Amino acid sequence: MAVLSFIDFFSTSIQRVAISTVVNICRKLPSESPSLFMDAVPILCNILQYEDRQLVENVAICLTKIADQVCESPALLDQLCRHGLIHQSTHLLNLNSRTTLSQPVYNGVIGLLRKLSSGSTLAFRTLYELNIGYRLKEIMSTYDISHSVSTTHPINACSNQVHEVLKLVIELLPASPEDNQLALEKESFLVNQPDLLQRFGTDMLPVMIRVLNSGANVHVSYGCLSAIHKLTCLSKSGNLVELLKNANISSVLAGILSRKDHHVVVVALQLAEVLLEKYSDTFLNSFIKEGVFFAIEALLNSDRGQKNQVSGFIQGSADLSQKPATKETVKCLCQSFEKSPSSSSKTCKIENDSVYRLATRIKESFFGPEVFNSEKGLTDVLQNLKDLSVALSALMTVPVDAHVLHDEKFFSIWNQIRERLNGRESVSTFEFTESGIVKSLANYLSNGLYQRKLSKGDPECDHLPLVGKRYEVFTRLLWSDGEATSSVLVQKLQNSLSSLENFPIVLSQFLKQRNSFAAIPNGRCTSYPCLRVRFLKAEEETSLRDYSQDFVTVDPLCCLDAVNQYMWPKVNLEPIESVEAKDQAIECQSSQLQSTSISCQGESSSPMEIDSVPSDAPQSQGSQVEDQTQLPGHGSGSEQENASSSSSEKEDALPRLLFRLEGLELDRSLTVYQAILLHKLKSDIETTNGSKMSGPHYITYERDAQLEDSSENLVSPRSMEDDEYRPFLSYLFAHRLALRLKGSSPPAYDMLFLLKSLEGMNRFLFHLVSLGRINAFGEGRLENLDDLMVLVRPVAHSEFVSSKLTEKLEQQLRDSFAVSTCGLPPWFNDLMDSCPFLFSFEVKSKYFRLAAFGSQKVHHHPQHLSSSNVHGEGRPGTGSLPRKKFLAYREKVLESAAQMMELYGNQKVIIEVEYNEEVGTGLGPTLEFYTLVSRAFQNPDLGMWRSDCSSFVGKPGEHSGVLLSPSGLFPRPWSGTSTTSSDMLQKFVLLGTVVAKALQDGRVLDLPFSKAFYKLILGQELSSFDIHFVDPALCKTLVELQALARRRKVFTETQGDSLAAKCDLSFHGTKIEDLCLEFVLPGYTDYDLAPHSDNDMVNLDNLEEYIKAVVNATVCDGIQKQVEAFRSGFNQVFPIEHLRIFNEEELETMLCGEHDLFNMNEVLDHIKFDHGYTSSSPPVENLLEILHEFDKEQQRAFLQFVTGSPRLPHGGLASLSPKLTIVRKHGSDSSETDLPSVMTCANYLKLPPYSSKEKMKEKLMYAITEGQGSFHLS
């Protein structure tokens, strides 16, 4: 210990050694001699202030250990506090140390504080006086924002940061005063110092409620709720009430009450009770309004029904040798926030019917019949909305042909709804959900189509134009006063969705690396424990033979498909013919059953399944079913979900087996592990601890009756050939919301559909509004052609992102196991497929990497995905993939690219480029190569792109003109007969490959594609309105002409030809004939628009035909081949379909990096200085000023010089990895004449210390402009 007193005199390294000695001593501290190490505490505390990170960390560990030792004795703890330990450690907790201290140590410090405060009143008081709440708030909110919590294993969850913080919070709020002396002291302190408590509450409450709202996991929300509960119990001041009201506690509670976990519900109920007791007048109304009461009522009802079963199951399960999973979770939840988890008490503190009792009590004491009558006690708003909803549904029965009637009625109803939404008294989420307005709106807009599958030849298809019309009208109404209303509506939908949805997250929990042997599918060793599975033949199955009576080990990571392939030859009995006969028999039978079943997802399959009602499913498999628990309520949901997910790839030659676990079919696309886990999850509560995952499973198999999957025949776009609404509707219905979502939660499905509709309307806003205008002009409601073009502000994309779902996906993706097997719960894939807009770009990027490039990359580096939120997308850590060097020639960039893609295009390798006759290699040259390729593709001589014909940049110095297309690159239309096409198509194939490869390797391209081209990449259809993104001037004229054509058509229909001639059909006062337009494509006169032999001029009669032909040539047929070529090239690398989850802007960011280059604010944050420079050295300051003065072009040049690419990756400077580093260049003594040099692969700029800023700028400019185009070592 003596060492410590002199520690100041040693050098850092010796200090480190000394402290680690102390750490070791502390680890084995003798508990009987406390005084000795107590002496050391002051010194240790002092050291905490030091700058050396390692030192501080070790000391923190020491102190934690010491506190551990003495936590039994309040006196010693008090002594600790007096040494200033608390001051120092709170100081440590500030945000800066988050980055310097390692996570466990940091958590340890929080834990230290917790122990101190639990043991000593002094500590408790000091903490309050230090305003600990503020610090904790900071920590919690960073958690909230960055989702930095890592929950790879729930066991670790206890030790994660938020958890620690919550424990501390709870500790700081003394619980039941009857406990002991200590708690009494604490409480009296708080009573005497109400302002301290109040400040604490002010700090913590909003954060905790935000955490609750963001869909944190059960543990965290339980902690938050308990803390709030305690806080309310303690608090006497009205200020807190104000806070709670502002945070809308009622709606939070309502949301929580609908969750499944007992414990959370109980605490929520307790909280509600306390609130009502104390501030009944304030909260009663809002409780009713937000549906807290409704939720309680629902709890009562469901509990009454389930009470017997639940208690029954607890009884039953107690007999079993293994404790059921539920029970264990319960235990862990109750005790995770206890201060001393006593190992003896295994029983759950909360009795099973306590929820019921509590709910009854609240109902009786507060919601007496005089206050609330479930019939008439509805709030005015709710009543009103309900009426409107009914009116809207009634409108459905009006014959569809009565357009005017429809328009008027809908208009009036919508106006009332809008008034409600924007009105003074806000509509609560509960009212919005409960009124059914969403359902009726969705129903009306889609004319009921959203409820079912559309298939070809469906008579309903005739109504599609009508549906389009309705959407158009609705769009007009919604945006009639700017984007405000629509954004309110989106907001409401988001809130309702997050309160309603309860999609499960599947976390893998038990897996530890362990080598074991898996017999199935192909007998090899795995690094994970195998599952023991016994495959049983289904009872009614006669065409198959038994597999084996023994348990076999199965690789948990293999797909059920693989198992299928393995099993089939072993169990197949019959020759093929008879199997087929059998097939047909089953098919007949099941299709009969299917037609009678109301279920709309009857695609699944066999008679047996329909026989077995969910609740008695276990009996049908009777003897074999293992001891899993299954609550009937959830059973039915999961049955449908599982059933409908029968795999869609019917083209497999191999016959299929249907696997069932407990009578429920398993999704074949999942891995065995995932399927089982998912299944368990459905039947259990929100979390499982997966303790018996490896235990024996019984999977039955049978032949899969192969039914025609009707969902394949979607509405073919061609079936609505001449419809203006086509692109919109096919967007809306093509990726239909997976109907299986509907089975699990109909209200959520309604929400999703309406959200999707809104998103579609938002996306096609320009399209729909223009169309509305054209129609208005056609019908004479608009007079001036100049009014056709309108500016409408769409709602920002970010408003469609559901933070809760995004967070859920984040959590799921952090699960390294799910990631490594690519197995995500099916609802994720469904939502991604149909409503990708719900997720944020960051999480979509992760999902995309996973889906497109498979698990290989992340498998070896699971920490990569979880640790790097920021760096993940830009230049992913690609250490695991093999690298290939490629020799490129500067003179023949495109040829080199072609050769490169031919060699490596379809392989998963990282390509590194080196140039002929240059020594440099690595990241820099590679990036530069991509840049060069991008440039080469833009050479106008290739004839690939449209260009603004009249505006060529012909700078004298440049030998090859660069294409100028202000709206971005878009394929130039070529008619089918053109001769130059084959060579050009080859270029498109190559382009596709390069783009895909760049995406795969995380490279940035310098290709300014137009928005419309991105749409094409995403597989969307284009319409005349998309020409706007290609050629705005052309689009404007076309729209005006379209309006004219429409007007003429309307007049001809209503008044006959003779009168039609009289109306005003002039084009800005000019006759159409006078425009002297010919049937040729504007600007591309070699394109043959029409098979007319003679040179017809465009007149009123053929105007419509002309417009169609122009549109067709510009965005459809004329570029069809090019786009196909691009896609085929792209698909050589990975399937282009994976891109579909992005929208145009996001895709652009993925491909081309950020739009604006660095701004000065972030420069300082993201540039490192090293080797002789700090951020304050004069040359660096000069450099920053110079950078500041650069214009865009110069910034690009600078970036190109330093990083090799003129653009930054997605995320800007921040995601440049390695970070941009400025180092001092030690050259010869004449540093003034030296030039700056770079190492592009490390993003290193070596900057000589020039004496003046002018000198530096001169040299830098010289370097970035002249140094381009070669790599030499420096």
Added chain:
Amino acid sequence: MAAVNGYQGNTPADPPASTGSKQPAAPTKTVDSQSVLKRLQSELMGLMMGGGPGISAFPEEDNIFCWKGTITGSKDTVFEGTEYRLSLSFSNDYPFKPPKVKFETCCFHPNVDVYGNICLDILQDKWSSAYDVRTILLSIQSLLGEPNISSPLNTQAAQLWSNQEEYRKMVEKLYKPPSA
């Protein structure tokens, strides 16, 4: 504002004639002459039949896509008595796109820069296919008398505009009548 942004800067080193010859239409010129040709021919007919007071235009001898136009300053403006020469070059997606119009004669005007580029909305984003050479020339003619001072290309001219007498002197000083 929009008009200023739309200003397409041609460098002085770039002789106006070359814009026409650099057009990518070159390889397919024979075909596309047919399309825009008719429109241009009919416009030419219209102008010859009776264009309007103080304006005229005619294609250059070998290229129907390049026209020379003249306008005279209107009465009662500071430009009275002057005659200006302009070049018009049509792209092959005319009339969906406006032609490029430049002053050949030096013109001291707030919305015309020293290279003869004109800042006029109908030649940029307000273009409509219904406009033709006649309307363009008439618009430019009226622009002479009613400049848009708020977004000038030539700030000196814009400042001087308030003083009409001085302005007239400047116009006369800088005016060089077209040679032909």
